[in-house]
Amino acid sequence: MNGRDVDGTGAGATGVGANAVGATGVGANAVGATGVGENGAVVNRVDADGVDADEACCGRKAVAVDGEGKAKNLMRLRRIEGQVRGIQKMVEEERYCADVLTQISSVHEALRAVARELMRNHLKHCATAAIRADGEQADAMYDELVDLMYKHTR
Numbered sequence: 240m241n242g243r244d245v246d247g248t249g250a251g252a253t254g255v256g257a258n259a260v261g262a263t264g265v266g267a268n269a270v271g272a273t274g275v276g277e278n279g280a281v282v283n284r285v286d287a288d289g290v291d292a293d294e295a296c297c298g299r300k301a302v303a304v305d306g307e308g309k310a311k312n313l314m315r316l317r318r319i320e321g322q323v324r325g326i327q328k329m330v331e332e333e334r335y336c337a338d339v340l341t342q343i344s345s346v347h348e349a350l351r352a353v354a355r356e357l358m359r360n361h362l363k364h365c366a367t368a369a370i371r372a373d374g375e376q377a378d379a380m381y382d383e384l385v386d387l388m389y390k391h392t393r
Contacts, residue, residue, distance in 0.1 A: 303364040312353050319349045354391060361387075 323346060329339045362384075369380035 301360065301365055302368045303360075305360055305363070308356050308360055312356050315349060315353050315356075319346055319353070322346045322349065358387065358391070 322342065326339060326342045326346065329342065366380050366384060370377045
């Protein structure tokens with residue numbers, strides 16, 4: 240499954256192997272469908288004009304997201320959120336500066352772990368799809384990847 244199928248062979252199907260306009264489910268192949276692809280990846284579909292409805296109204300969306308990676312990232316982000324609240328409390332309580340800085344460093348490393356997982360997903364799904372498409376889409380992706388690498392190596 241490539242994550243950008245336009246099939247439209249039915250109407251309103253739901254479930255495993257759903258093939259329909261507006262289909263939802265595992266193996267959904269349809270105009271406007273969202274499904275679960277290989278390895279539990281969430282896959283977005285496009286409309287009959289080749290436009291992703293979510294992308295058109297809400298910004299860019301990932302081509303696919305590994306379910307396990309998403310769950311890990313959400314868990315990490317919740318933990319980070321708690322760490323940041325703890326840092327806020329430390330500042331309010333006027334805790335020793337070096338201790339606060341140590342906690343800030345810990346949050347920074349945790350955010351880097353989330354960024355690594357997101358980069359892995361981006362390379363595995365979004366970048367791979369764009370590069371396989373060739374032409375302008377591939378060139379734009381190469382530029383984006385170079386920019387991302389530059390930004391995240393500082």
